[in-house]
Amino acid sequence: MxxxxxxxxxxxxxxxxxxxxxxxxxxxxxxxxxxxxxxxxxxxxxxxxxxxxxxxxxxxxxxxxxxxxxxxxxxxxxxxxxxxxxxxxxATLQLKAPTCVMRWLLPRLMEWQALRPDIPVELTTTVQHGVDFRREGFDAAVVYGDAPNHGLRVRKLFDEQLTPVCAPSVLASGLPLARLEDLAGHMLLHPSRDEHDWRLWLQAAGAAVELQGRRQHFETLDMAMAMASQGTGVAIGDWALIGDDLRSGRLCMPFDLKVTTGKGYYLASPARNMPAGLVELLDWLEQRASH
Incomplete structure (x- = not known):
């Protein structure tokens, strides 16, 4: 030739x-x-x-x-x-993440940008829980669900752990919220229309899974958490994602039980050579998730 x-x-x-x-x-x-x-x-x-x-x-x-x-x-x-x-x-790392992880991820990315302004990150949020790097031009993504196993580089952030949460004002309102039966007197906030998360937690707690009383459905977990923090009702939340809300007092846990669902949050990136800045960001997020 x-x-x-x-x-x-x-x-x-x-x-x-x-x-x-x-x-x-x-x-x-x-x-x-x-x-x-x-x-x-x-x-x-x-x-x-x-x-x-x-x-x-x-x-x-x-x-x-x-x-x-x-x-x-x-x-x-x-x-x-x-x-x-x-x-x-x-120059700018492209990161994709589902809206359900925003309460945890966004403050960490803001902290990252303050520490490393030389490695900017552009975040794209979506209601989708997965990513297809063959068709989507992202450097990395946060994936919710089962551990990805499609030839990707994967790091586990944390397991999903469901627990009821509410604003402190709900506990101080005079309506009892000490026993499972007391939930019937409160507005239950659902992060999805299938009510799966509440049913799973109630079943693990030993309560009847038939949900009775007032309820409100939302399209995303983040919307349900936002309404719960305003005292609207009791939401089923992911303990792994709301640590900042619990520490600040915006939300509290009326019950100690946390139910692991088998699903989790993972950092995924294509199985190819990664820029040094991306490796550094993923290492840092993985470390922050362990705290």
Missing amino acids: KRLPPLPALHTFLVTAQHCNFTRAAQQLHITQGAVSRQIAGLEEHLGYALFQRQARGLCLTAAGQDWLPRVQQVFALIEQGVREVGGRS
């Missing part, structure tokens, strides 16, 4: 074809006119045919040169695009 022509010679051909003049091409390339002439002659010898016709007043492209020009332009346009896109990705 014939070896490819050298890239510098192709660039010289591209500039020379734009000017059809060795002198102006030399000025743009910051080399001598003789060097331009020698590179073009060497390229023509390598290819086996002429690219320019030498005329008294300058140059003009041969038929072969006219065929070559758009192809070489396309090659350099692709190189320029690659430099721009890859450079942009390395």
